[in-house]
């Protein structure tokens with residue numbers, strides 16, 4: 001059954017908000033990038049720490065808003081145990097289908113993935129024991145509306161988490177104009193460039209208590225290992241070319257530059273990831 005997602009004039013998003021209109025090829029490429037990103041060690045360490053801080057008990061109901069293809073699911077089940085009840089909402093149909101297949105493949109007893117918007121979550125107040133989002137506030141907002149919604153659907157005393165990254169690559173590059181072009185493009189392509197370092201502010205404004213943030217650094221010395229660096233910095237360049245925000249010659253020059261540095265053993269890249277966890281006040285506090 002198709003669900004109607006309500007919208008509001010103050011809501012905004014970057015290209016991640018319009019994926020249902022895209023043909024299968026770029027969607028397949030995005031799935032490849034999300035998969036590589038999800039398994040990158042620093043992203044994974046950040047996610048696992050954030051999930052642990054949600055203090056999930058056996059049988060807990062947990063919501064992932066903007067769940068995408070469900071890359072968090074294996075960590076979630078490992079940390080919360082097999083009795084966890086996982087709920088995911090996301091507007092992108094192809095991603096939801098991939099998430100359902102992942103849950104089936106992993107044999108997760110209770111996993112429900114349905115269409116939904118983080119700014120208007122299709123569940124009643126206090127329904128979940130905890131909720132989180134990963135790499136969503138960078139793309140969709142306002143963050144204050146999203147966090148207020150996450151707080152609404154979590155029970156009093158329940159925890160809320162978020163993981164975001166700052167889309168700036170500290171990159172080895174002998175051609176500064178290419179590095180500037182790449183990082184400048186990312187800064188303008190995303191909806192909220194400052195989502196990651198602003199998490200504490202958004203959490204506090206949403207009325208959450210005991211807010212803790214942490215920073216992680218992803219670093220690479222090989223383009224292929226882990227596969228995230230090649231997937232993000234080279235494989236997905238055609239998406240930017242196709243969207244008309246990066247000329248083909250510059251995409252080719254950037255890919256050639258990174259591959260040449262890698263061949264000499266001199267490729268280096270790093271970026272920052274932030275997590276935040278806060279608690280919804282108890283009914284009496």
Ligand SMILES: C[S@@+](CC[C@H](N)C(=O)[O-])C[C@H]1O[C@@H](n2cnc3c(N)ncnc32)[C@H](O)[C@@H]1O
Nearest residue numbers: 016017034066067068071092117118134135140
């Ligand atoms: C960068 S992806 C992250 C997906 C997943 N959390 C992960 O870590 O792989 C951003 C996700 O936000 C989803 N999205 C876009 N607009 C949204 C909205 N209004 N509410 C919730 N999710 C949204 C996209 O469909 C996509 O799955």
